[in-house]
Amino acid sequence: MTKGLTPSEMPGWPAAMNQQMAAAYCGLSVDIFVEKCPVKPISITESRAGRRYLKQRLDEWLNSLDSPATPKRVGMGAMWDAKGEAVRA
Numbered sequence: 001m002t003k004g005l006t007p008s009e010m011p012g013w014p015a016a017m018n019q020q021m022a023a024a025y026c027g028l029s030v031d032i033f034v035e036k037c038p039v040k041p042i043s044i045t046e047s048r049a050g051r052r053y054l055k056q057r058l059d060e061w062l063n064s065l066d067s068p069a070t071p072k073r074v075g076m077g078a079m080w081d082a083k084g085e086a087v088r089a
Contacts, residue, residue: 016044016052026058037061 013025019041023033039061041051 013055015055016042017055017058018049018052022053022058025055026062 014021017025019033020030022037022039022041023030026033026037028036037053037058039053039057041053044050044052
């Protein structure tokens with residue numbers, strides 16, 4: 001990628017992105033990306049510069065942010081109060 005090339009000037013997002021590009025893809029600053037993103041980069045080369053974030057994994061993470069929370073399972077005992085009467089939701 002040529003330095004200074006903006007995402008809108010690219011023909012499409014690559015499958016593997018460096019940290020700066022991955023942050024831009026997610027719409028975050030690098031600092032916030034590092035703080036919030038749980039996706040771990042893969043190592044294409046031995047150097048730190050060879051670390052890349054896979055677009056597919058970033059998409060999975062971003063999509064998970066919009067998913068409804070999994071409902072909490074309630075045991076049978078939680079269906080009755082201390083007096084043994086049924087609890088209504």
